[in-house]
Structure formats: structure tokens, C-alpha cells
Amino acid sequence: xKAEDILSEIKKDYVLAKLKDGERIDGRxxxxxxxxxxxxGIIQKAEGSALVKLGNTQVVVGIKMQPGEPFPDTPDKxxxxxxxxxxxxxxxxxxxxxxxxxxxxxxxxxxxxIRESEAIxxxxxxxxxxxxxxxxxxxxxxxxxxxNLMDASSIATISALLNTKxxxxxxxxxxxxxxxxxxxxxxxxxxxxxxKYLVDPSKDELSVGENTLTITTDKNDNIVAIQKxxxxxLSEELFYELLDVSARCARKIREDYLKIII
Amino acid sequence: MLKPKLIVDGKRLDGRAFDELRPIKIxxxxxxxxxxxxxxxxxxxxxxxxxYGPRELHPRHLQDPSKAxxxxxxxxxxxxxxxxxxPGPDRRSIEISKVSKEVFEAVIMKELxxxxxxxxxxxxxxxxxxxxxAGINAASVALIDAGxxxxxxxxxxxxxxxxxxxxxxxxxEEDYYGEADLPIAFxxxxxxxxxxxxxxxxxxMTKDEIKRVIELAKKGVMEIYRLQRDxxxxxxxxxxxxx
Numbered sequence: 001x002k003a004e005d006i007l008s009e010i011k012k013d014y015v016l017a018k019l020k021d022g023e024r025i026d027g028r029x030x031x032x033x034x035x036x037x038x039x040x041g042i043i044q045k046a047e048g049s050a051l052v053k054l055g056n057t058q059v060v061v062g063i064k065m066q067p068g069e070p071f072p073d074t075p076d077k078x079x080x081x082x083x084x085x086x087x088x089x090x091x092x093x094x095x096x097x098x099x100x101x102x103x104x105x106x107x108x109x110x111x112x113x114i115r116e117s118e119a120i121x122x123x124x125x126x127x128x129x130x131x132x133x134x135x136x137x138x139x140x141x142x143x144x145x146x147x148n149l150m151d152a153s154s155i156a157t158i159s160a161l162l163n164t165k166x167x168x169x170x171x172x173x174x175x176x177x178x179x180x181x182x183x184x185x186x187x188x189x190x191x192x193x194x195x196k197y198l199v200d201p202s203k204d205e206l207s208v209g210e211n212t213l214t215i216t217t218d219k220n221d222n223i224v225a226i227q228k229x230x231x232x233x234l235s236e237e238l239f240y241e242l243l244d245v246s247a248r249c250a251r252k253i254r255e256d257y258l259k260i261i262i
Numbered sequence: 263m264l265k266p267k268l269i270v271d272g273k274r275l276d277g278r279a280f281d282e283l284r285p286i287k288i289x290x291x292x293x294x295x296x297x298x299x300x301x302x303x304x305x306x307x308x309x310x311x312x313x314y315g316p317r318e319l320h321p322r323h324l325q326d327p328s329k330a331x332x333x334x335x336x337x338x339x340x341x342x343x344x345x346x347x348x349p350g351p352d353r354r355s356i357e358i359s360k361v362s363k364e365v366f367e368a369v370i371m372k373e374l375x376x377x378x379x380x381x382x383x384x385x386x387x388x389x390x391x392x393x394x395x396a397g398i399n400a401a402s403v404a405l406i407d408a409g410x411x412x413x414x415x416x417x418x419x420x421x422x423x424x425x426x427x428x429x430x431x432x433x434x435e436e437d438y439y440g441e442a443d444l445p446i447a448f449x450x451x452x453x454x455x456x457x458x459x460x461x462x463x464x465x466x467m468t469k470d471e472i473k474r475v476i477e478l479a480k481k482g483v484m485e486i487y488r489l490q491r492d493x494x495x496x497x498x499x500x501x502x503x504x505x
Contacts, residue, residue: 101360104353112464116442213461223472226444226463229360231332231367233449233457236476243469 004092011207019193025204031245033200036155036257040163048164048179052156055202056146061138061156063164063179067127067171068135078125078133082111084140084153091145105229107140110153112225113185113216114138120161121180127173134166136179147203150214154187155253162258184258185224186250187216190242192232197242199249213239215246219254223247265439268424275435283419283431283482288399288493290407298408300493302400305433306390311400312383313408319379330375334363336397338386358394365398365418365447365459371411380410391437392420398447398460403490407497415490416459417483418447421475423467428474430482442467446479450487455480 018025028034034055043049048063070077084107086094099107114120125134138160140153164179191201192211201212211230218224223243228234268275278284284305293299296312303309319325336358340349351359362384370380382404384397395418402416422432424440437443442465449456467475 099353101356104356105360108353108357116464116466218466222466222468223463224466226461227361228458228461229364231364233368233459234461235457239458239461239476240469240473243472247469 008207011204015205015208016193019196019198024198026202030197031199031249033151033249033253034202036253038155038159038257040159046160047167048160048162050156050159050163052152052159054148054152054155054200056144057148057152057203058142058144059149059152059156060141060143061153061160062141063160064137064139065134065164065166065179066137067132067173070126070130070133074122075130076126076133077122078120079135080111080115080120080122080138081135082107082114082138082140082157084110084142086142086145086149090142094142094145105227106142106149106153109150109187109214109216109225109227110140110157111138112227113154113187114157114161116224117183117185117216117218117222119158119181119183119185119218121182124180125166136164145203147206148189148200150189150212151187151200154185154216155257158184158186158258183218184254185216185218186253186258187214187225188246188249189214190245192230192234192238195235195238197238197245199245213242215242217247217250221247221251266435268436268439269427274429276433278429280427280429281478281481283485284433286486286489288403288489290403290493290497296404296408298404298406298410300400300403300407302396302403304392304396304399304431306388307386307393307396308388309393309396309400310385310387311397311404312385313380313401313404313410314383315380315408316375316378316410317381319377324379325377327376328373330370330372330378330380332363332367332370332372332380332382334359334366334382334384334401336362336384336386336394338389338393342386342389342393358397361460361462362394362398362401365416366401366405368459369402369413369416369449370405371413374411380405391432391434392445395419395445395447399486399490403493406494414449414451414456415487416447417450417487417490418445418460419479419482419486420445421479421482423465423471423475428471428478430478441465442471444472444475444479446476448480448483450483453487455483 046062211232216225298313398418447460
């Protein structure tokens, strides 16, 4: 056994022992997020950006935009392309190379939240129907993985979109304008341990097994995306409970950190 | 593109009721070389699943001394959809492979086969919405065909919201134009639904709608489960007769 594995086993026992007493190792409530910090507009070269700290987890999201061709089935709508990179600087277990299943899943679940909540008014991003629309590139760059990159990325993405300016003048397409945002989708990820849940799990908590459920809600508490991740069995009762918990947590994040009228 | 009306006179485009599955055909043990296999048709979906293993895992550093490693590859044939798709995994296939693998990690008694690999290969020959569910349903039968100990049968189906109506087992048009889609898989043991093993959703639904979706899905999977069980029984009955 490697030292790292032994450490992980010790952490796992500690997390489980605490859980038995109805506590989390860092003293948080079961439905409590770690401290969130949002630093918007930190990348001047990008059309929009945000650094989000969720406890010790850090994610940078940058938005770039350029005119391009629409999809044939949505000729009058802008296009969203979401990508996530788990760069080796963020964790001893991340390796360089093409996106693996974890980064693909991360990007696709964040993308679903933005897309399905219709957070971006894509019809306002049509330049010439069928020919030219704005392409929005959302690039998620994990820089420190201390657990729950999913929610850190979700918060960073909507924060970055909120300060995105469409660079129309650079392409000779009139004046720059603010990216039209009309919803605030927020994902809430819970670690599942038996019939218990821990919202916003830290890396130490995830040592008990990376079994999570992500539920994304829009500003009206509608559910817009769900992703069960990990080889575990989920009970119906816990799922229904988490629908409520997730909507409540998302509402709090919106009120505390994204207080913007849209 | 104009969205067609998907529900006319309380019926779906193909005449089905809201809680009605497409026709399903399941056959176990269809491939000679694989340790276990299954062919399934769910509506226009035509899907093959094969299981290899437990077998030695290479490279050796990937081996787990406490259990078998499960690998799952969902792959769509280039000709499986209207417009030819480039062969090989795209991001959607990578995600489907991941969540499907996790379904079977929870269900296979992998502790019985340390250091080995169990490979599940799913080839979608024709796709028409619901191919990940078809793949999981076939893989579950193929695993039993291969004689690999499992905690039960896994059965999967999708439910969609189209024109404000919740419908079981959406076909292509309903999936494409619908407001929401929720693929789900359950572990069924001794004829009873025990827990959720796959759960995804995209679209927009209220909490109450999601609860109704789950009920609709449970009704659907029980019907599919009976067909899976029949396919397995048929295969083993033949073996008994022959020998």
C-alpha cells in the first residue's frame, strides 16, 4: 500500500465515524456549502471571466466569443460550446492529455444547466439567420481540486457569463453589448453515503467514494439537469429529498452571491 | 425548423398511449465468441451487447487486488443515424459509457474476481432515442448469459415531456422536440424494484413532474424486465433440452 492510499483509508474512517455521530469533519451542516468567493472579470483578454473559490477548490472560467455558422436545425440561434480541462496543476491525480470521462462529464453537466435553463437568450445572438451567429465558448479551467469541481464550475460559469460583453466592434458588427442573460442556473452536488447526503463534499469527504448526485435548478426552482455519478444505488426517497435540498441550496447561493435582477 | 405537433387527439405520433412502450424484442446468446451476449430492439433501436470476462487485466498496474474492474464501451455505428457520424467515441458516447459503467459497478459482484476485468461492449447498430437504455437492458441480459454473478437485473427506460405531457419511452421526434428527457435505470431483484442505478435529466420540469416521471418509468421497466427474464429463461431452457 502506498502512503497516499493509507492516508486515504484513515480519512475515510474518520469521515464515516463522524458521520455516525451526525457530523461532518469540518463542522458544516449536511446542507451547507463551503465559503464561496467570486472574482469576476479577472481575465481582460476574455469576453467574460470569473475565478470561483469554493472552500479550497478553485476554478477559472473564461468566455470567448466569435461569429460563426449556426447549427442547421437552429439557424437563428447562437451556439454554446462548453469545454473543461482538468489540468495537472490542479491535483496529483490529473494527467495531461485529451479530456477523459471526468472532464467530459463536468463540461456536459455544466453545459446542460446553462442550455436547458435557457440562461442565455440565444435568439439575440443571431447576426444573419442561417449564415452567421455568435459562438460562445465556455472554457472551464480547474486550478485546485479540493472536491466538488462541478458546483464551483457551475457558479464560475454563470458568473463569467454575467460579465460577458459580446465583442461586436472587434468584428465590425456594431457596438459591443452585454450578453443577454435571463436565468441563473445553479448546480448542487451531494455526496451519497448510504442513506445520508453531504452537500458540497470536500476532497477529504470524497475519500469515502465518489458517489454523487448533481441537481441543477433555475431561478424558479425548476429542475433543469440531473446527473447521478458513481457506481452506487440511490433510493427514491433520498432522491426526492435531494430535489428539495438542492433547490433550497441553489436559492441561497443566488441570493447571497448572485444578487442581480434579471 | 417548425416543431410538429407531437400529440394529436390524445395520441402520440406513432399511435401509442402516453404510458406505452415501443415494441421490444430481446434475444440472449446471439454471439459465438463472446462470453455472454444479447440483441435488443426497442422500437427502431437495434443494439448488440457482448460481455467478455472475468479475464486478466492488462496493463497490470490497472488491476485492483480487491475487485474486478468493470469497463463499458457504448459505441454508435457510423450508419446508425440519419446523417453518417464519424466513427469512434465522441463526448456524448464517453459520458454514456461512464454512467453506464457505473450502473454495472453497483450491480456486479466484482469482489469475487480480484485483479480481473469484466468488459461490456455495446454496439448501437441503429439509434432512435433511448439507445443508452436499450444498451443497458441488453448488457444486463448479456452479463447473466455470461454467468457473471449480479445482484439483480438492471432495466432502463427514458421518460420525456412533450407538449406538456409526460410520455414513456420517447422516440426520436419526441426526444428531439420535447421539453425534457429523463433516462433512468433501476435494479430489480426478485421481481421488485429496489433502487436507482442510473439517473440523468435535461430539460425543464417541476419537482412534482419528476415524481410522476419516476412512477411512469417504474411501470415501463417492469414490462421490460419481464421480457429480459423471458429471454434469459428461453436461453437456459434450450440448454437444458439439448443436454
